Amino acid sequence: DTAVSQTPKYLVTQMGNDKSIKCEQNLGHDTMYWYKQDSKKFLKIMFSYNNKELIINETVPNRFSPKSPDKAHLNLHINSLELGDSAVYFCASSQERGRTHEQYFGPGTRLTVT
Amino acid sequence: AQSVAQPEDQVNVAEGNPLTVKCTYSVSGNPYLFWYVQYPNRGLQFLLKYITGDNLVKGSYGFEAEFNKSQTSFHLKKPSALVSDSALYFCAVRALYSSASKIIFGSGTRLSIRP
Numbered sequence: 001d002t003a004v005s006q007t008p009k010y011l012v013t014q015m016g017n018d019k020s021i022k023c024e025q026n027l028g029h030d031t032m033y034w035y036k037q038d039s040k041k042f043l044k045i046m047f048s049y050n051n052k053e054l055i056i057n058e059t060v061p062n063r064f065s066p067k068s069p070d071k072a073h074l075n076l077h078i079n080s081l082e083l084g085d086s087a088v089y090f091c092a093s094s095q096e097r098g099r100t101h102e103q104y105f106g107p108g109t110r111l112t113v114t
Numbered sequence: 115a116q117s118v119a120q121p122e123d124q125v126n127v128a129e130g131n132p133l134t135v136k137c138t139y140s141v142s143g144n145p146y147l148f149w150y151v152q153y154p155n156r157g158l159q160f161l162l163k164y165i166t167g168d169n170l171v172k173g174s175y176g177f178e179a180e181f182n183k184s185q186t187s188f189h190l191k192k193p194s195a196l197v198s199d200s201a202l203y204f205c206a207v208r209a210l211y212s213s214a215s216k217i218i219f220g221s222g223t224r225l226s227i228r229p
Contacts, residue, residue, distance in 0.1 A: 042221055048216060090157055103150075103217060
């Protein structure tokens with residue numbers, strides 16, 4: 001069973017479009033994250049949710065809106081896509097309560113904006 | 115500022131030789147430190163962590179890391195490198211911000227093991 005899954009794996013779209021990426025974890029973790037990895041492989045946190053509550057919101061354009069319908073899911077919606085949004089987006093989860101803390105990552109979604 | 119640094123973009127090692135991937139950190143309070151590995155076109159995989167206890171931490175695939183508080187370092191090591199260890203390695207530190215915490219990742223070190 002896949003611990004952290006993301007769909008789709010690849011997403012090619014045109015500038016100006018709106019798209020969503022879905023993430024699910026079956027680890028029973030209480031915290032989920034979205035990261036962006038750029039072409040130089042630099043990994044930057046975008047959002048973090050703990051028990052469906054937004055706890056970290058980095059300096060991300062408000063075109064990006066995360067939604068957590070329940071503890072096991074964290075989706076990312078992106079409005080008005082721009083060329084600079086092209087990157088690999090990773091979802092991750094961790095158990096923060098109970099001193100575990102290591103994060104488990106999904107396989108990534110490669111977004112290409114043309 | 116809380117941060118983590120990986121001073122080497124690339125490390126090249128011959129198969130069978132020992133390897134070290136360097137990491138230094140700056141964080142308030144006691145550090146929680148992690149190493150992750152990323153294979154091509156894959157997500158990051160957790161290798162090992164230091165939270166408290168023994169300074170030498172053992173992890174997956176024969177890797178270990180040594181926590182050195184005085185040098186604020188957490189170098190990743192393996193006694194005998196394998197070609198299959200070739201990948202991108204990230205050091206990370208858990209930083210506290212108000213009531214939340216987040217993981218700050220280093221810039222990554224590409225490890226290349228030649229046969």
